[in-house]
Every structure is written in structure tokens, then in C-alpha cells.
Amino acid sequence: MSKIFPKSANALPLQIVIFLAIAGGVATAAVTYYSTPKYLRVGYQPVQPVPFEHSLHAGQLGIDCRYCHASVEKSATSSVPAAQTCMNCHSIVKPQSPLLEPVRRSYETGEPVPWVKVHVAPDYVYFNHSVHVNRGVSCVECHGKVNEMTAVWHDKSHSMGFCLDCHRDPANYLREPKDVFNLDSPTLAAQGRLEKAHQNIRDWKIMPPQSCSGCHR
Amino acid sequence: MRQAYYSLVFLVLLTVSIMGLRGLRSTSAPIEVFPDMDRQAKYKPQAASKFFADGRADRPIPAGTVPHGRTAEADPAFLRADDFRYAGKTSDGSWARGFPSEVNRELLQRGRDRFQIYCLPCHGALGDGNGITRAYNMVVPSYHDDRLRAMAEGEIFNTITHGKNTMFSYADKLSPDERWAVVAYVRALQRAAHGSLADVPPDKRGELK
Numbered sequence: 001m002s003k004i005f006p007k008s009a010n011a012l013p014l015q016i017v018i019f020l021a022i023a024g025g026v027a028t029a030a031v032t033y034y035s036t037p038k039y040l041r042v043g044y045q046p047v048q049p050v051p052f053e054h055s056l057h058a059g060q061l062g063i064d065c066r067y068c069h070a071s072v073e074k075s076a077t078s079s080v081p082a083a084q085t086c087m088n089c090h091s092i093v094k095p096q097s098p099l100l101e102p103v104r105r106s107y108e109t110g111e112p113v114p115w116v117k118v119h120v121a122p123d124y125v126y127f128n129h130s131v132h133v134n135r136g137v138s139c140v141e142c143h144g145k146v147n148e149m150t151a152v153w154h155d156k157s158h159s160m161g162f163c164l165d166c167h168r169d170p171a172n173y174l175r176e177p178k179d180v181f182n183l184d185s186p187t188l189a190a191q192g193r194l195e196k197a198h199q200n201i202r203d204w205k206i207m208p209p210q211s212c213s214g215c216h217r
Numbered sequence: 218m219r220q221a222y223y224s225l226v227f228l229v230l231l232t233v234s235i236m237g238l239r240g241l242r243s244t245s246a247p248i249e250v251f252p253d254m255d256r257q258a259k260y261k262p263q264a265a266s267k268f269f270a271d272g273r274a275d276r277p278i279p280a281g282t283v284p285h286g287r288t289a290e291a292d293p294a295f296l297r298a299d300d301f302r303y304a305g306k307t308s309d310g311s312w313a314r315g316f317p318s319e320v321n322r323e324l325l326q327r328g329r330d331r332f333q334i335y336c337l338p339c340h341g342a343l344g345d346g347n348g349i350t351r352a353y354n355m356v357v358p359s360y361h362d363d364r365l366r367a368m369a370e371g372e373i374f375n376t377i378t379h380g381k382n383t384m385f386s387y388a389d390k391l392s393p394d395e396r397w398a399v400v401a402y403v404r405a406l407q408r409a410a411h412g413s414l415a416d417v418p419p420d421k422r423g424e425l426k
Contacts, residue, residue, distance in 0.1 A: 015218050023225055030232060039239045041247045061349045064334040070390045077262040088385045089338075093353040112273060122249075123257040153242055 037157040045153035046116040049102045052151075058183075059147040065139055065181045076128040080115055083107040118152050119143065124216050133181075135206055136174040136197075140183040141166070147183045163215070167208035171197040174206075294393075303393050305371030305378070313371035318394070320401050328402030331395050335387055344406035355383070360403055361410040373400045 033039060057063050065072070068085050072078035083106035090100055106113045119142075121127050133139070139146065144155025156162060166173045172189045174197045179185035188197040200206065209215065237243075249255045260266060260274035269276070287295045297303035302317040318324065333342070341347040344360035351357065358365065377396045380386040391399060408416075417425065 012218075019218070019221055019225075026225065026229060030229075033239070034236055035250065037247075039236075040250075043240045043242050044247050045242045045244060046246070047244050061338070063338055063349075066334045067338065067390075075262075080263055082389065084385055084389070089350055089353070089355070091385070092355050092383055093350065111271070122255040123259060123261070124254055154247070 037159040037162075041154045042157055043153055044118060045151055046118060048116055048151060049114050051099060054146045054152055055148055055150050065146075065183075072129045072133055074130055076126075076130065078129045083113060118154055119158065121158070126215055126217060134177070135204055136177055136180060136188075136200060137166070137170075138175050138180045138183065138185070138187075141173050145183055164210065167210055167214075170206060170208055171201060174200060297393075301371070302397075305369075305374035307371070312369035312375070314369045316370060316397055316401060318397065324398050324401050325405055327395065328398035328400070328405075331391060331399050332402045335390055336399065339384075343410065344403060345410070360407050366407050366411075370400050370404070373403060 057068075058065060068081040069078045070081070070085075083103050086100070086103045087107050090097075090103065094100060102113050105111065142156055142158065143152075146152055146155075149155075171194060172187065174188055175185055176188065176196075188194060188200075262275065264274040265272055266274040284295065289295045289298055293299060293302070299317070300306045300308065301313050305313055307313045332340075336344075337348060339346075339348040339350045339355055339357045340360070341351075341357075346357035346359045348355075348357060360366070374396050376384070377391060377399060378386060378388045378393075387396075414422065414425075
């Protein structure tokens with residue numbers, strides 16, 4: 001009886017098993033790397049209708065975040081400013097700039113400037129800006145160094161694990177309330193004042209929820 | 218078998234070259250894996266709407282709207298009937314002097330806090346008109362001339378509320394009570410700019426340099 005398979009075929013089943021294991025490992029690694037917000041969201045830098053530079057306004061000119069995002073201390077939402085806020089200065093500063101045309105049109109007609117939202121929480125997440133900034137969580141913790149960005153990009157992942165890192169142990173992320181809007185300020189922990197952070201947590205009864213309904217409802 | 222490994226390496230290289238690495242800048246919106254839960258049929262603040270003609274989910278308050286379900290006794294802010302507190306005027310329509318609430322350390326600190334956010338870019342930290350916008354040809358008066366030192370508190374309140382000359386209204390950023398706190402801090406700046414050694418308590422004079 002003639003041989004159908006050469007002798008080397010005896011090793012083939014094992015070789016196939018090894019190859020499939022390696023291929024499976026590579027596929028798992030690829031999904032882990034690519035399918036989380038660290039890849040899907042981070043780096044999103046949409047083209048805005050007006051090339052507003054945070055690095056100029058918040059960085060170089062030192063305008064406080066709250067000058068434009070005025071509701072951040074008082075409400076769940078950090079408001080995008082109305083065109084009048086821009087016109088407070090730009091009625092005099094660069095009043096003819098073609099780049100500011102959408103702002104002027106919005107101010108005259110009342111039609112909103114179609115800004116593109118960079119950080120969009122899923123609708124099942126109920127995030128409240130005011131409770132965070134009023135207890136020492138700085139803008140920079142979730143938005144990165146916006147004062148150094150020309151066009152804003154999504155700097156942190158905003159995944160649930162990202163939130164829980166801080167909710168489980170907030171001490172390392174807290175600042176003095178006066179430093180919350182100073183994006184270059186170090187955290188209390190980075191200043192070597194971790195004890196002060198723990199004291200604020202006790203004094204203000206900071207109890208970040210870890211239950212589902214704390215953020216989802 | 219060797220070909221199988223070569224194709225695997227090729228596939229990995231192809232994936233990385235198309236998908237890139239984490240954190241790379243991209244102008245295209247993030248992919249949502251389960252968009253049916255991420256984007257529910259509800260409006261969030263400042264969102265867009267296809268239903269309303271102006272495309273906005275936030276609805277402007279119709280003209281002539283009156284709040285209901287409250288009383289002026291239970292809530293002093295109801296209808297803003299107090300002209301002093303909400304318009305800076307006395308009953309005869311002239312600018313009111315003084316403050317509708319007690320001026321204390323807390324009010325001044327609140328005023329300084331708000332001033333440094335909303336007023337400082339133009340008026341400067343000292344109220345001398347040397348804010349950052351001076352470099353961009355904005356003309357801003359100093360608080361420390363006689364006209365503004367003599368101005369009634371109610372008129373300063375009114376200026377914050379409605380704006381004046383090139384200054385726009387700040388009523389959308391400062392609540393009436395915050396405006397009074399800023400007025401108190403403006404008064405403190407004016408007082409400080411014209412202070413003398415006699416204003417410093419004797420036991421603190423040694424700290425001056």
C-alpha cells in the first residue's frame with residue numbers, strides 16, 4: 001500500500017495547534033489594545049468651526065477656565081460659552097478677523113456656533129462637573145493640559161476604569177480648591193501633602209460612589 | 218507552515234499600519250461599539266435637536282414668562298421685586314448707596330474670587346485698567362479716579378448687569394448676589410489704592426516692607 005502522506009505530516013497536527021494558539025494570542029492582544037477607549041477616544045481632535053486656541057487664551061493670556069465655562073462650579077454641565085462671551089473682547093480685539101466670522105454671525109443672529117463636542121459621555125453616564133471641581137478635582141485630571149493645546153483633543157480615556165481609579169482612592173488626585181482651575185498646579189500628593197488630601201476627604205466627607213447607581217441610572 | 222507565520226506577521230503589520238497606535242491624533246469621531254445605549258432618545262444640555270426649528274434642544278424662555286408656585290415671602294428672589302438688590306436703585310429711581318446685605322469678610326472673599334475670574338482680564342488685578350487686554354488696544358478706565366470712587370454702589374451694580382460703553386453685560390456670568398460681592402471688592406480695591414500708613418493697624422505695621 002502506497003503512502004498518501006509523507007512522514008513529515010506526523011508533526012502537522014501539533015504545528016497547527018501551536019500556530020492557532022499564537023494566532024489566537026495575537027488576536028486577543030489586538031482586541032485588548034484597539035477596542036478600549038484608550039484607543040477609540042484618546043487623540044480625537046475634531047476640526048472646529050473657529051480655530052479657537054486654548055493655549056493662547058487659557059495659557060498665554062491666563063484667562064480663567066470659568067470666564068467662558070461659567071456654569072462648571074454650579075451645575076452638572078460645564079457650559080460652552082455663548083457668542084457674547086467671545087464678543088466681550090472680540091468686539092474690539094480683531095473685530096474684522098475672517099476666522100471669527102461664525103462668532104460674529106452667531107452674536108448677530110442668535111444662531112449657535114456649531115462647535116464640535118470633544119468629550120461626549122455616553123447617555124447612561126450621569127457626570128456632575130460641580131461636585132468634582134468644588135471638592136478639589138481639577139479640570140486637568142480628566143481633560144489634560146488644555147492650557148497647552150491649540151485645538152483641544154481627547155487626552156484621557158474616560159473609561160469606567162479611569163473613573164474608578166479615582167473613585168476608589170481619591171487622595172492621590174486632589175488639589176487645594178484654589179488650585180483646581182490652575183492646570184499647571186501639582187496635586188497635594190505631588191507636593192508631598194498626602195495627609196492634607198486625606199484630611200480634606202474626612203472634613204468634607206468625600207465619598208465617591210462605587211455602586212453602579214452612583215453614576216448610572 | 219512557514220507561509221502561515223509569514224501571513225500572520227503580514228496581517229499584524231497591516232493592522233498596525235491601518236489602525237495606528239493608541240493616542241494618535243485623529244479628526245474622525247470615536248467609534249462607538251454599542252451606540253444604541255450610548256446615544257439614547259433624550260436631550261442633554263446645549264445639545265442639537267432636529268425637532269425644533271432653530272435646531273436647539275435648549276429652549277429660550279418665552280417672553281412674558283412668570284415663575285409660579287412661589288411667594289415673595291418664602292423666596293426673596295421671586296419676581297426680583299427688591300429694586301435695591303436686583304437693580305441697584307432706591308424707591309425714587311436714583312442709584313442706591315450701600316449694600317443690600319452685610320459686607321463681611323466672606324462677601325469680600327467671594328467678590329475677590331469672582332473679580333479675578335471675570336473682571337481681571339480687562340480691569341487688572343488692582344483695578345487700575347492694566348489687564349491683559351491692554352496689550353490688545355482695549356481702553357479700560359481705572360477704578361481709582363474721583364468719578365468712579367464717588368460712583369454709587371447701585372450704579373456699579375448696574376454697570377455689571379447691563380454693561381457700559383465697550384463692556385458687555387456680565388449678568389449671564391454673575392448672579393445678582395455675586396455682583397454685589399464684586400461691587401464690595403471693587404470698593405476694597407479703591408480703598409486700598411488710596412490707603413496710607415494710618416489705615417494699617419499699629420500691630421501690623423512691622424510687617425510692612
